[in-house]
Amino acid sequence: MTTSSFPVDPVTLSQDLLRCCSVTPADDGAQALIAGMLEKMGFEIFSLPFGPEDAPTPNLFARIGSGSPSLCFAGHTDVVPPGEGWSHAPFSAEISDGLLFGRGIADMKGGVACFIAAVARILQERPLKGSVSLLITGDEEGPGHFGTRPVIEWLSQRNELPDFCLVGEPTNPAVLGETIKIGRRGSMNAEIVVTGVQGHVAYPHLADNPVHRLLALLAELTNRTLDTGTEWFAASSLQVTSVDVGNAATNVIPGTASARLNIRFNDLHTGAVLSDWLREVTARHAPGAEVKIAISGEAFLTEPGTAVQHLSAAITAVTGREPCLDTGGGTSDARFISRYCPVAEFGLVGATMHKRDEHVEVSTLEDLTQIYMTFMENFGL
Structure with a gap:
């Protein structure tokens, strides 16, 4: 050539x-x-x-x-x-x-x-x-x-x-x-699976509703202001992308409930620190819940x-x-x-x-x- x-x-x-x-x-x-x-x-x-x-x-x-x-x-x-x-x-x-x-x-x-x-x-x-x-x-x-x-x-x-x-x-x-x-910004995805005890809605004392635990922990996560931004970055954002129970019945307390979320975070945070926070909040509201985290990038x-x-x-x-x-x-x-x-x-x-x-x-x-x-x-x- x-x-x-x-x-x-x-x-x-x-x-x-x-x-x-x-x-x-x-x-x-x-x-x-x-x-x-x-x-x-x-x-x-x-x-x-x-x-x-x-x-x-x-x-x-x-x-x-x-x-x-x-x-x-x-x-x-x-x-x-x-x-x-x-x-x-x-x-x-x-x-x-x-x-x-x-x-x-x-x-x-x-x-x-x-x-x-x-x-x-x-x-x-x-x-x-x-x-x-x-x-x-x-x-x-x-x-x-x-x-x-x-x-x-x-x-x-x-x-x-x-x-x-x-x-x-x-x-x-x-x-x-x-x-x-x-x-x-960094990006991380998380899935939280809360396991409870299935039961009849008329007998809640015989069950453990995982939805209530999941909603409480999601409320704490979403109510926190992660930061207000920096000179070069907008504020970090946590967004819940899915909440699933898979319950077709109206009179059954489900045995499990899950949620997925994404955090887009600026350089005030690291994926490891945010992961620890997610696990800590989850453990307080739903001991034993499974937390799966995937960090796409810092x-x-x-x-x-x-x-x-x-x-x-x-x-x-x-x-x-x-x-x-x-x-x-x-x-x-x-x-x-x-x-x-x-x-x-x-x-x-x-x-x-x-x-x-x-x-x-x-x-x-x-x-x-x-x-x-x-x-x-x-x-x-």
């Missing part, structure tokens, strides 16, 4: 990636497509499958250049299922009225295409002054056990962590240039520094907008990266991600490519 044939068009590259039906955990050739282009551009390629031998998660790490500054672009090629009722086939990558349609164009094959195109354009002009790497996983929309987390651990073991990582998630709610994510914050300033300046230079720095929304793979190096997120407009007829404006792909190029130059590459 000559420099004149580098993948400098993010639209074409986005379409090629969209035509790979990579519904998690499938890959359908998406990472091989990327690896082939990067190898011809001069990148050193590492295929890093993790997980069960019979069904490993595909991961790709690639690097070009050496030394500092070292920048890593991170993203994923897996997508959520498309569902029914699309006006354009979800994997046909059709362009209509200035919009590019396809499952995963916003989240986040478009972002991947843009940072590949940005690197390709700089390489057309000159050698890099440091090193650029790409971390691409096929397990972001799934459980996330065998994707970015083991790859970043592998880099740490090799002493090859970047100075800064930029994740190309769709951070902008409505227009390109609105928002940089510099952190994310809260993290990248304090705004030089790299974030360079990114913000690049966004303003291309879009004319001054982006706000935000920590809202759900979790992302940045939660794994944040344990090892500074990380921020910036990508396309995410208004239609995970929705039917997911799409982005074609013009924003070129704008995002320009932003990534300008950021790389500001970063010293």
